[in-house]
Amino acid sequence: MVVMLNKPMALGIERVTAADANEPLIDDYVYLAGRPPLRDYIHFMTEWARYGKTADVRALTDEWRAASVRISELEKQEAGWADNPVIGQLGHHLEPLRAEVLNDPLFQQAFGTQPADIAVVELDRLVVYQKHVNLNYVPHVQSRLESAPTEEDIFRVCLPFDHPQPVVRWMRSHHNTYTFFSPSNDLRFLDSAILDFSQVLGYASPGAVAALIAVSVGFGSNFLNAIHVENRLILNNGSHRAFSLRHLGLTHVPCIVQHVSSREELKTVASSPLIRNLDLCLKHPRPPVLKDYFDPELRKVVPVPRRLRQVRVKFEIDEADVPAL
DSSP states (O other): OOOOOOOOOOOOOOHHHHHTSSSSOOOEEEESSHHHHHHHHHHHHEEEEGGGGOHHHHHHHHHHHHHHHHHHHHHHHSTTTTTTOBBBOOOGGHHHHHHHHHHOOOHHHHOOOOOOOEEEEGGGGGGGGOOEEEEEEEEHHTTTOOOSSHHHHHHHHOOTTTTOOOOOEEEEEEEEEEEEEEETTTTTEEEEEEEEEGGOSSSSOOOOSOOOEEEEEEOOOOOOOOETTTTTTEEHHHHHHHHHHHHOOOOEEEEEEOOOOOOHHHTTTTTTTHHTTTHHHHSSSSSSBBBGGGGGEEEEEEEOOOOOOEEEEEEEOOOOOOOOO
């Protein structure tokens, strides 16, 4: 069974006029060209973009080729740009907020395998592996910061230990299937566990319960997080937030930094896309970095129909009589 402890929430779909009723909701994406394989670039522009079916593939190829030339120039001009990044110390006046994060059970659960602390990092030198970011996140971050944000305000945006919940909706889509939706791409399967009946409130059982199987769906710790490995800082979580903060003019921000001593240890904390791109991130003389998202010769802004993240939980029951041993 799925134990749901929150009330369903609406998805907050934007209000549209009758003239727009047949038009999809659109988000602008920034896509880094030239570095991902040409096939990936063409796939995104023809399959994800709003008018992809009518895209000129030859023109897309020319765009990618021009960006690739720009990358070759950066390899010569900025070789070593990502090497030996400065990991700054957090100001003493932020120590109470730092203590809140370090004592947070989600922090302790998520960052318990490798040494981790909170430091100040330079956004432009963070190595990135995400090919695109959604510009729709910028106003959300901006709304949480005043025109002259304090360092405490910035800390809370980077490391929200109050864990604000993105909007989520769920439905029982079949007798053995529950489907969850959210505008947040952080929605994920978290864990499964066997619970004692006393741990669940408000559930009226149709019989005498022997065991409860709980499947939890939700969100990660949502902390801005980088991995320090082989003298580079790789942005591991919070790409949209880091982009938004840089877009708003911030250059240095608080960040959880995990210190990893080997690639074998890295595999225990890194995401799958990062693991697939380790040589690019760690060995390339000029890997992709956050400031590339703002380089007009490397980025392309493209409208994309809005997508929701979906997680489907499906269970199977098999009842049979078996010989006693």
